[in-house]
Every structure is written in C-alpha cells, then in structure tokens.
Amino acid sequence: MAIPALQIKDVSKDFGRIIALRGINLSVDPGEFVSILGRNGAGKTTLLNIISGVSQPSEGSVELFGSDPSDRQNKAKLAVISHEMFLYDNLTAMENLEYYSRIYNVPDSAVRVEQVLRDIELTHRRFDLVSTYSRGMTQRLTIARALLHEPALLLLDEPFTGLDQHAIGMLINLLRKQREKGRTILLTTHDLHTAKELSDRFIILEKHRIVKDGMMADTDPDKIRNEFFSASTAGVEV
Amino acid sequence: MRAAIAIVKKDLRMEFRSKESILAMWIFSLLIFVIFNFTFEVSRLVMLEIAPGLLWVAFVFSGMFGLNHSFALEKENGNLRAMALMPVDGGQIYVGKFLSVTLIMLMFEALIFPVFIIFYDLQLSLQTFKLIPVLLGGTIGFTSLGTILSAVAVHTRNQQILLSLLLWPLVSPIIIWSVTLTGMVLGGEITASFYPLLTRVVAFDVIFFTLSYMLFDFILED
Ligand SMILES: Nc1ncnc2c1ncn2[C@@H]1O[C@H](COP(=O)(O)OP(=O)(O)O)[C@@H](O)[C@H]1O
Ligand SMILES: [Mg+2]
Numbered sequence: 001m002a003i004p005a006l007q008i009k010d011v012s013k014d015f016g017r018i019i020a021l022r023g024i025n026l027s028v029d030p031g032e033f034v035s036i037l038g039r040n041g042a043g044k045t046t047l048l049n050i051i052s053g054v055s056q057p058s059e060g061s062v063e064l065f066g067s068d069p070s071d072r073q074n075k076a077k078l079a080v081i082s083h084e085m086f087l088y089d090n091l092t093a094m095e096n097l098e099y100y101s102r103i104y105n106v107p108d109s110a111v112r113v114e115q116v117l118r119d120i121e122l123t124h125r126r127f128d129l130v131s132t133y134s135r136g137m138t139q140r141l142t143i144a145r146a147l148l149h150e151p152a153l154l155l156l157d158e159p160f161t162g163l164d165q166h167a168i169g170m171l172i173n174l175l176r177k178q179r180e181k182g183r184t185i186l187l188t189t190h191d192l193h194t195a196k197e198l199s200d201r202f203i204i205l206e207k208h209r210i211v212k213d214g215m216m217a218d219t220d221p222d223k224i225r226n227e228f229f230s231a232s233t234a235g236v237e238v
Numbered sequence: 239m240r241a242a243i244a245i246v247k248k249d250l251r252m253e254f255r256s257k258e259s260i261l262a263m264w265i266f267s268l269l270i271f272v273i274f275n276f277t278f279e280v281s282r283l284v285m286l287e288i289a290p291g292l293l294w295v296a297f298v299f300s301g302m303f304g305l306n307h308s309f310a311l312e313k314e315n316g317n318l319r320a321m322a323l324m325p326v327d328g329g330q331i332y333v334g335k336f337l338s339v340t341l342i343m344l345m346f347e348a349l350i351f352p353v354f355i356i357f358y359d360l361q362l363s364l365q366t367f368k369l370i371p372v373l374l375g376g377t378i379g380f381t382s383l384g385t386i387l388s389a390v391a392v393h394t395r396n397q398q399i400l401l402s403l404l405l406w407p408l409v410s411p412i413i414i415w416s417v418t419l420t421g422m423v424l425g426g427e428i429t430a431s432f433y434p435l436l437t438r439v440v441a442f443d444v445i446f447f448t449l450s451y452m453l454f455d456f457i458l459e460d
Contacts, residue, residue, distance in 0.1 A: 054322045054459060076325035084316025090252045102244035103324055 003066040005030045005153055005184040006051060011060035013046050020046040022208040024060070028186065030152075033179050035195035035216070036188040037224070038205035044188040045082075047205070048155045051186070052080050064153060076104065079151035081159050085142050089131040093122055093141050096130060097148060104149035116144040120170060136164040143171055147178070154178060156187040160194060172198065192221035192229075204228050241326040245334025246341070249308060253342055259307045263300035263346045270296050271357045282359075289358045290420035294376065294413055296350065301343050301380050302405075306398060308339050309388040318392060321458055328455030332385060336447070340381040347373055360424055368423045368432075375439040376416030382443060383409050386450035389457045408446075415439050 006028040013021040021043045028034055036044050049055035050062055053069030064074045080086075087096050097116065101109035117123045120140040130138060139162075146154070156175075160168050175198055178185060189195050195202060196216050204212040206228065253259055274292055312318045312335075321331050355362065384405055391401040415435050422428050 052323060054319060056459070072325045072327075075323060078323065080319075080323055082316075084319060086317060086320040087315050088248070088252065088311065088317065089314065090256055090311075091248065095248070095251065099244055099248045103241050103326065105240065105325075 002030060004028060004063075005032070005065060006186070007063040007066075008051070009061050011047075011050060011057045011062060013043070013050060013055070014058045019208050021050075021057075024210060026203065026210065026213075028184060030065075030184050031179075031182045032201060033175075033185045033199040034187070035199040035202040036186060036205060037190075037192065037195065037202055037228070038188075039229070042205040043208050044205055045157055048080070048082075048157050048186065048188065052078060052155055076149065077152040078155070079146040079149070079153070080155045080157070081143060081146045082157040083162065085138060086145060087130050087138065087141060090129060092127050092129055093117065093133075094126045096141065097145060100145055100148055106149050112148060116148055119147075119174060120144045135162075136167045139163055139167045140170060143167075143174060147174065152183060154183055154185045154187075156185070158188055158190070160189060160191060192224055196221045239330070239333075241324065241330045242334040242337065245331065246338045249311070249335070249338030250341065252311065253338075259304045259342055260346055260349075262303040262307075263343075264350070266299055266303065267296035267350050268353070270299075271354060275357050285358060286360075286425060287421075289354075289360065290417045290424055293351075293354055293420060294417050296354075297343070297347060297373075297377065298380060298409075298413060300346055300350075301339075301377070301384060302398075302401070304339050304342050304346075305381075305384045305388045305401065308335060308342075308385075309392045309397075313392050318389075318458070328453075328458050329451045331458065332389075332451055332454035335389070336381055336385040336450075339385055340378060343377055343381060344374070347377065361426075363426070365423060365426060365428065368428065369420060371436060372416055372419040372423065372439075375436060375443060376412055376419075379412035379416075379439060379443045379446060380409055382447040382450055386454060386457060389454065412439055412442050 004027045006026065008024050008026040011021060011024040024047065036047065038044050046055065050057050051064070051069065053075070062069055064071075065077065067074060088099075091099070094113065094117075097113045098109070101113055106112050114123070117126050120143060122137060122140060122144070125133070125137065130141065133141070143159075159171060163171065172194070175185065175187075179198070185199075187195070187199065196219070199216050201213070201215055202219070202224075203210050204224070212228070270292060274288070312321065324331065354360075384401075387401055387404045387408075391397045391404065394400050415438060419432065419435055419439070422432055
C-alpha cells in the first residue's frame with residue numbers, strides 16, 4: 001500500500017481551557033481532494049495549522065508522507081493559502097516571487113516565475129509594488145506565490161472568502177489543474193456547492209470532532225446542508 | 239546560507255527603497271546630539287566624559303527603531319508565519335534577520351560618526367581606528383539579542399514594551415562595556431584593561447549569537 005499523504009491519529013488540541021479538536025483520525029491518499037466543512041469555531045483552521053506543523057497537537061500524531069510535518073522535505077512539499085497574504089507590500093510582484101523562489105530553491109526559477117505570473121494574469125504589472133495593487137490582484141499574487149514551488153500538498157483555509165469573482169474563477173481553474181497533476185489538496189470552506197464541484201471527498205467537523213467522512217460523488221450538497229447546517233443552527237452561510 | 243542571503247537582500251532592498259529605519263535613526267540621533275550640545279553648558283572635560291555614553295544612546299535607540307521596523311515588515315501580511323512554513327532551519331532565518339538589522343545599523347553608525355566628531359569637536363588619530371572593533375562588538379551584541387527578542391515580542395500586543403523589557407537587562411552589560419571602551423579610545427587613554435574588556439564583549443556576542451541561532455526554530459512556532 002502506498003504511504004498516505006496525510007495520516008492523523010487521535011489528535012486533540014486545546015488552547016488552555018478552550019477545546020479546539022477532539023479525537024481526530026484522518027487518512028488522505030496522495031492525489032485526493034478533501035473538503036473540510038464545518039461552522040465557525042469548529043476547528044478547521046486549527047486542524048490545518050496542525051497539519052502544516054505551525055501548531056503542535058496537544059495529543060496524538062500527524063504524519064505527512066510518512067514523516068513529521070516539521071521535516072524539511074515535508075515543508076518543501078507544502079503550500080498554505082489563507083487570509084494571510086505572505087507578501088511584502090514594498091516589493092514588486094517579481095521581487096516577491098523571486099524571493100520565495102530562492103527560499104524554496106525553485107529550479108529554473110526565472111521560467112517558473114514568468115509562468116505563474118501568466119497564470120494569474122499579472123505579467124503586465126510585475127514590476128509594480130504590491131502596495132499599488134487592488135485587493136483582487138494581491139489575492140491572485142498570493143495564490144501564485146503558494147503554487148510557485150509546485151507543492152505536493154496544498155492546504156487552503158477558506159480561500160474563496162473575500163475573493164472577487166475574477167479571482168474565484170481563477171482559483172477554481174488553478175485548483176482543477178493542481179488536481180489533474182495529482183496534488184493532494186485539503187480545503188476548508190462554507191461553500192458546499194464549490195466543495196462538491198472540486199473535491200472527491202469531504203469531512204464535516206462539528207463540536208471539535210469529525211462527524212462525517214464521505215465521498216462527494218454520492219452526496220447531495222443540499223442534503224448536507226439540511227442535515228448539518230440547518231436553519232435552526234443559524235450563523236453560517238452555506 | 240541561500241535563504242539567509244535571500245532574506246538579507248530582501249530586507250536591504252526594502253530599506254533602501256523606503257529609508258524608513260535610517261531616516262528615523264538620523265532624526266533621533268541628531269536630536270540627541272543637538273540637545274546635549276546646546277542645552278547643557280558644560281566644560282569640555284565633562285563633555286568628553288559623557289560623549290561616549292551619548293554616542294551609544296544614539297546607537298542603541300536607533301537600533302530599537304531598526305529592530306521594530308524589521309519585524310513590523312514580517313508581521314504585516316503574516317510573513318512570520320510564512321517563515322515558520324519555510325523549508326529551512328530557523329537558524330538560517332535568524333542569521334538573515336540578524337545580518338540585515340546589523341548591516342543597516344552599521345551603515346547608520348558609519349554615517350553618523352563623523353557628525354558626532356564634529357558636534358563634540360573630538361580629535362581623530364590613528365588610535366581612533368580601535369573604535370572599529372568596539373562598535374562592531376557592541377552592535378553585534380545588541381542586534382544578536384535584539385533579533386531573537388523581537389521575534390519573541392512580535393507575537394504579543396505590547397510588542398515594543400515587551401522588547402524593551404526583555405532586551406535592556408540582557409544587553410546592558412555589553413553596552414556599558416562598549417561605552418567604557420569608546421571612552422578610552424576617544425580620550426586617548428587606552429589602558430591595559432582595553433583588550434580584556436573587548437574580549438569580554440566578543441565572548442558575550444558569541445554566546446548570544448550561538449544561543450539565538452539554536453533557539454530560533456522554537457520561537458517561530460506558536
Ligand atoms: N490561538 C488560539 N488561542 C485560543 N483559542 C483558539 C486559538 N485558535 C483557535 N482557538 C479556538 O479554537 C476553536 C476552533 O477555532 P478554529 O480552528 O479557528 O475554527 P474554524 O477555523 O473552524 O472557524 C475556537 O473555539 C477558537 O476560538
Ligand atoms: Mg477558520
């Protein structure tokens with residue numbers, strides 16, 4: 001059997017007295033696209049932080065490709081897209097991408113930088129400071145930055161929240177391409193229909209636990225909504 | 239070293255573009271020099287006594303600007319988290335940040351020193367070159383500690399207060415020795431204790447740098 005891209009065993013996480021995650025078990029195969037659904041405060045972001053190694057679980061263990069998330073070769077395979085931009089406003093798009101391609105030791109970096117700039121349609125603005133960009137442009141650059149080193153595992157934390165339509169369309173296309181290339185993708189979202197469109201599999205986090213783990217193909221998003229995000233438990237847009 | 243060099247290049251590029259740190263350092267230091275030169279009517283002898291201390295007050299407070307600015311840049315768009323995600327040793331990231339802050343501070347010191355000499359009408363001689371290891375030693379002590387403590391403080395709300403609270407007690411021996419050494423050179427009285435004291439500064443630099451280098455991985459995590 002192949003080594004799973006991600007293997008989580010009995011993970012719990014507390015912040016002092018606040019419970020964030022309880023008894024999480026999850027195995028994701030290479031090439032799978034998994035959507036993580038759940039209300040605000042369910043623990044989605046915490047789970048992604050533990051997977052990326054920036055946060056340590058209080059209990060349990062996490063392995064990426066058979067080894068610790070903090071191993072350097074794992075970090076080189078990983079990309080995170082969240083509400084944080086990971087960009088320097090006072091550098092141009094080009095300078096930001098060149099900086100990160102050096103950090104990630106991207107082979108043929110000049111070619112690769114050009115390619116991602118083309119993917120996000122920012123080539124014509126590549127020599128302008130990020131501080132002069134519109135929000136949508138900055139968001140596109142954030143996506144390009146994350147994909148620069150061809151990550152094998154992508155973690156996206158509500159990547160569509162706050163994006164404009166143009167950026168949403170672009171991100172969906174890029175994610176489809178990533179999936180065709182066999183990348184493993186985990187994505188948290190409120191948007192059940194986009195989740196259905198993109199992913200093979202979904203899990204639902206509720207009250208810090210995984211309450212459902214199923215395949216998207218056999219699932220009707222409206223049914224999930226009624227079952228897990230019904231109107232009586234308001235506060236979530238789905 | 240690839241990542242450390244990339245960080246230094248990025249930081250220096252941004253500094254030369256905005257000149258934010260250097261400008262703040264200049265304004266602050268000139269203010270100190272002007273105030274102490276024109277406000278207090280003291281004899282030349284007394285002035286010679288306090289000039290080395292003034293010089294280091296200017297350096298050290300300017301260094302605080304440099305440190306705060308350098309880490310504000312990393313905080314602004316979650317870049318500190320991006321650093322925690324990088325496939326490189328925390329030590330390399332530390333070296334990158336340490337070098338960029340140190341270089342900016344040293345550049346500033348080289349620029350402000352002539353102004354200082356003119357303000358206080360000090361005599362230059364061949365001996366003055368002995369200041370170079372003193373300035374290097376004191377500055378590196380300050381920045382090696384300041385870099386790691388800034389990374390600790392940047393996670394907290396009262397970043398600048400915490401940085402001061404952590405940094406001053408630890409760095410003050412180095413600064414006090416550097417003032418003494420600077421006084422010896424500027425006063426033209428290099429005594430037998432000069433080299434042992436300088437050695438002590440360098441020893442502290444090595445200790446602070448090595449410890450920070452090893453510990454930086456932990457600091458980057460939550
Ligand atoms: N750094 C933190 N300190 C304290 N509590 C936290 C921290 N991060 C998350 N939490 C808490 O953990 C729970 C899960 O949060 P989170 O993972 O952000 O949920 P989600 O991303 O699903 O909205 C929440 O109750 C949240 O308040
Ligand atoms: Mg969240």
